[in-house]
């Protein structure tokens with residue numbers, strides 16, 4: 021087994037690490053035992069890196085949980101049992117975990133407990149760009165935010181000591197550019213903690229019923245007070261005072277996270293880094309009051325540089341008010357910097373120049389800009405989702421109606437684009453079935469209601485919504501796109517594959533049995549191979565026309581996973597060709613089905629198959645009404 | 655080499671190895687003792703979408719993002735992607751572009767046209783005079799493996815003398831990500847890329 025550099029015992033060695041690898045390294049160095057969570061960009065590599073490390077550090081106990089709430093609870097159960105534990109998820113995952121999180125914060129940590137929230141300003145791979153710093157404020161626990169991969173490693177290591185010292189949970193917030201950026205990082209020592217593990221039967225603490233919770237809440241408030249008092253000494257906060265003036269004004273900047281690093285670049289660019297005061301926060305909540313007061317004392321204008329909501333800005337304004345500064349001190353924030361999206365490099369340069377009265381020249385742009393049409397992400401060639409959506413569209417056409425295709429989050433969300441245009445809703449994971457419950461209550465029977473979601477999403481949060489549909493008789497057809505993979509986020513295993521994060525056999529959950537167990541009657545469950553288009557269309561039509569709550573499982577391994585397996589096993593896939601004599605140029609395969617291996621040649625006005633792209637799924641053979649596509653048999 | 659900050663923007667299409675190039679270049683920069691920062695496209699956009707990686711190194715780099723107009727070098731594995739991010743370039747920016755164009759599926763069906771190489775050249779000439787095109791795919795194919803295109807392009811960066819990294823370190827970084835059976839072919843691709851870069855540097859821009 022080759023030992024990756026990030027798993028080496030080599031304190032002092034400098035290596036390049038992805039932000040998420042650095043976070044995993046910090047978790048390893050802290051002596052954490054339990055790591056759990058659910059995949060989600062930009063967080064997924066943290067647990068995956070730990071899983072790589074686990075081969076060399078068998079004390080690590082890791083899992084992909086079925087969803088974030090369970091993942092959080094797994095980790096918190098570890099904390100209750102006196103081991104250091106971490107829960108890892110993307111920002112919207114914290115919404116799912118929040119029920120457990122909000123009350124766990126009352127009872128606090130026994131073994132050090134950190135919740136990592138990977139936020140995604142600009143929605144690079146997310147349905148929203150919520151600012152999870154508010155979860156710390158909401159739950160009354162500290163929020164740490166690192167600005168570089170090195171700091172991320174060191175800070176998360178410290179977070180576990182901190183958590184145990186204050187018996188508090190720590191919310192560790194990152195953003196995409198930290199998670200998915202590389203930098204030089206110096207390795208530290210890996211700690212293995214030797215202490216008694218196990219549950220402690222402390223009912224007054226772990227049983228959060230009202231009489232206990234009232235007491236626990238007082239302790240929570242005390243802890244926050246203690247942490248507030250310590251905030252000025254927090255090792256990842258720093259204050260650099262200048263007192264110099266630019267155009268007659270003393271400026272004081274406040275920033276945290278990636279914006280802090282970008283701010284330094286911008287100040288260096290203008291050569292004014294030494295002429296301004298800078299408060300850098302590693303602890304974004306609670307605020308270090310003394311440092312802030314010192315900054316105020318040295319400044320005429322405060323400039324808070326933060327992406328998304330005015331979180332720090334509001335804290336600054338509150339402190340300024342409490343300290344009687346409100347009149348003399350101007351506090352800038354969202355009046356200068358946008359409240360949406362990520363700050364690109366020039367946003368810092370432009371806005372700082374505008375504020376301070378420096379000159380910033382925008383790059384001149386040629387008069388006639390060459391427009392490049394967008395390159396949207398698309399379903400792979402051979403993707404079973406494509407054939408399933410094509411089949412749904414065919415049935416819809418045959419029935420001369422319009423379906424309501426309530427859908428969900430996964431690769432199949434890409435079916436929203438042309439040519440499939442096969443989904444009508446996407447709000448949150450599991451939402452397809454939940455929404456369909458409501459839609460079905462009022463939709464005319466002429467428009468059958470479908471709920472279409474992936475296997476991993478069904479396990480994540482589709483199950484309660486399906487039970488709800490059965491219980492309340494909200495009639496719908498649930499289509500589970502069972503590609504045996506959590507593909508969109510990087511092909512993680514799930515209960516449907518039965519393989520755990522460390523590649524060990526777990527228990528394989530059989531979807532058909534599961535939906536039966538949810539109360540769907542056995543004659544209302546259909547299963548078909550997604551590559552068998554004709555059979556799929558036939559069964560789907562039957563399923564759509566049946567009454568009640570029905571489930572159609574469309575099954576085929578994710579084509580990308582399958583093609584990698586084939587390559588590894590040197591299995592040759594069928595070679596698929598177009599008979600140019602038979603092809604009449606109707607273009608149904610290109611315009612309605614849209615596998616990108618099918619090429620329309622504008623010069624010859626015919627269709628060919630790009631063999632390097634084709635995965636040999638053979639679905640297009642069934643799509644072609646002229647029977648012009650065939651498998652070459654040698 | 656004493657460099658305060660060097661900014662490279664590498665763009666391409668999902669699956670072309672942009673992330674791998676970021677890994678290689680950042681490792682090489684580390685070997686040459688620089689402070690390194692990158693920001694990369696991971697996740698969903700990789701599924702055939704546009705990908706970009708920002709690479710910054712030097713003694714004075716803090717954050718990973720490059721402001722518009724401040725890029726030293728734009729390395730494009732696909733030609734139209736260089737146009738998409740053209741406003742990251744200023745008049746001094748060097749473009750090194752693989753000549754191939756990958757037309758996204760469904761473009762023609764949606765009634766849109768995709769730009770041709772000549773249009774791309776004409777447009778980018780307005781942006782910068784330091785414009786270099788290279789037949790990356792053809793060269794890689796002639797070396798014996800089309801997947802060495804990235805390595806050819808990295809070689810050309812050295813040949814053009816536009817990146818403050820040592821040739822030896824970059825080669826070491828490239829090989830460190832490859833199994834030993836692929837070392838020879840990639841060394842060859844790297845050398846040919848360097849020659850091509852030198853040739854481009856001497857040659858004029860058409």
Ligand SMILES: Cc1ncc(C[n+]2csc(CCOP(=O)(O)OP(=O)(O)O)c2C)c(N)n1
Nearest residue numbers: 060429430431474475476477505506507508
């Ligand atoms: C609460 C929440 N957690 C995680 C994610 C990230 N995420 C997006 S799609 C997806 C799962 C997709 O898996 P599956 O449903 O099996 O569809 P596939 O991509 O395999 O087609 C995940 C985990 C999210 N958007 N929201």
Ligand code: SF4
Nearest residue numbers: 400403431578579580
């Ligand atoms: S990764 Fe798998 S599920 Fe996603 S589009 Fe490709 S084949 Fe389909």
Ligand code: SF4
Nearest residue numbers: 615634635637638640
């Ligand atoms: S067989 Fe047809 S549908 Fe399947 S990947 Fe090849 S071209 Fe695409």
